[in-house]
Amino acid sequence: MLVMKFGGTSVGTGERIAGVAELVASRLAEGPFVVVSAMGGVTDALLALSRAAREGDRTGAATAIATLGEKHRTAVDALGLEDGAAGALREEISRELARLEGLATGVALLGELSARTTDAICAAGELLSTALTAAALEKRGVAVARVDPREWMATDASHGAATPDEAVLAAKAASRLLPERSAGRVVVTGGFVGAAPDGSTTTLGRGGSDYSAALLGAALQDAGASVEAIEIWTDVDGILTADPRVVPTARIVSEVGYAEAAELAFFGAKVLHPATIRPAVARGIPVRVKNTFRPQAPGTTVRAEVPGAGVMALAMRTGVAALFVGNPRMLLAHGYAARVFAVFEKHAAPVDVIATSEVSISITVDARAPIDDLVRDLSEFAEVSVLGDLAVVSVVGRKLRSTPRVAASVFAALGDINVVLISQGASETNLTFVVQAPDASEALRRLHRELFEKEAA
Ligand code: ASP
Ligand code: MG
Numbered sequence: 001m002l003v004m005k006f007g008g009t010s011v012g013t014g015e016r017i018a019g020v021a022e023l024v025a026s027r028l029a030e031g032p033f034v035v036v037s038a039m040g041g042v043t044d045a046l047l048a049l050s051r052a053a054r055e056g057d058r059t060g061a062a063t064a065i066a067t068l069g070e071k072h073r074t075a076v077d078a079l080g081l082e083d084g085a086a087g088a089l090r091e092e093i094s095r096e097l098a099r100l101e102g103l104a105t106g107v108a109l110l111g112e113l114s115a116r117t118t119d120a121i122c123a124a125g126e127l128l129s130t131a132l133t134a135a136a137l138e139k140r141g142v143a144v145a146r147v148d149p150r151e152w153m154a155t156d157a158s159h160g161a162a163t164p165d166e167a168v169l170a171a172k173a174a175s176r177l178l179p180e181r182s183a184g185r186v187v188v189t190g191g192f193v194g195a196a197p198d199g200s201t202t203t204l205g206r207g208g209s210d211y212s213a214a215l216l217g218a219a220l221q222d223a224g225a226s227v228e229a230i231e232i233w234t235d236v237d238g239i240l241t242a243d244p245r246v247v248p249t250a251r252i253v254s255e256v257g258y259a260e261a262a263e264l265a266f267f268g269a270k271v272l273h274p275a276t277i278r279p280a281v282a283r284g285i286p287v288r289v290k291n292t293f294r295p296q297a298p299g300t301t302v303r304a305e306v307p308g309a310g311v312m313a314l315a316m317r318t319g320v321a322a323l324f325v326g327n328p329r330m331l332l333a334h335g336y337a338a339r340v341f342a343v344f345e346k347h348a349a350p351v352d353v354i355a356t357s358e359v360s361i362s363i364t365v366d367a368r369a370p371i372d373d374l375v376r377d378l379s380e381f382a383e384v385s386v387l388g389d390l391a392v393v394s395v396v397g398r399k400l401r402s403t404p405r406v407a408a409s410v411f412a413a414l415g416d417i418n419v420v421l422i423s424q425g426a427s428e429t430n431l432t433f434v435v436q437a438p439d440a441s442e443a444l445r446r447l448h449r450e451l452f453e454k455e456a457a
Pocket of ligand 1: 007008
């Protein structure tokens, strides 16, 4: 079995939905379960609609609903359905819009918007894209079971960021989803949306469809099925060895371990959020990132762990400042470091790279942190200097600390680029250092050449 999840851009127009249906239809032998996001931009539009209604802007709300109707009806036209199927779909769109109108009117009258109502409004995006995708598959002769996500995505009642109940999901997979597969039907369902124990509509939080897909795969597996992979179909080729805007020669990483994927996401590679795929990875189900627009590209597979060692990718984050906190008399004194970090804690400034020397502790923070406040409080017991306009560069890989020569080749590659701070990650998955922001792109290119382009030559 296979879970195929399609993101907002992948189902962004009727033509694209037709393409998705082709893709699914070509994989029937693998037993696909299909999860879709709302059409691109629709969740944002629904949130804007909610806000307009809350502010009593009835015209704004009506316009938003009309625009949503237009977008989905245009998509129906592009699917080239039989008259009957197209008519049924248009009627369904009208019913959904009428429901939104009712909700918007209620919100406008009360001037009050709860998270519960926001969820009821936002769910429309996934419900409609599911209907469109199911129709596109049926048009290709595929037997489809369209399943409302509220029938299986059981969550708690934390509207807007609901927590799924994995034990209930497994039971629903067994009672509601697997029987459809046994009957030869392809389940098509919406991501992001769920239902609380009282039956009210919930959502998993923005971007929650990846999480839905991973949870679905996990639930099917828990229910006794064997799930080969979760495929996250998106608009990029996968995880790259570096940001291609900075390093044009960057290439796709074919396999990555969960820890490395998490490290890369932390450093700004936004392909997928590791926490969302954890339910799948924890059960040994590989998660494959694929490009809907270039399905022939191999993509990146994330697994719990991948064997081997060595550098996998580079990441960089700008907008960083460093604080150098020194007190020659105090540095080694008991409790000094705790006192320093307590100041960061007090100002809720997450610390990033940390390095210590004989005379100072160097700490980087986001440049938007309350640096003046930090300096004022630290100055009560230490000498502080600040360096802004820095960038953190991170070399991510497996077993980096125990792989000989990684650090040596990294610093050789940097050549005359000045390194402000170095921190061999607390884990084996990264080697991180700080440079002046204007040097960062060049640092990345030099590293890429040294670490990725030499072996191939
Ligand atoms: N449609 C939702 C969002 O835009 C969920 C998703 O696309 O993953 O946040
Ligand atoms: Mg998305």
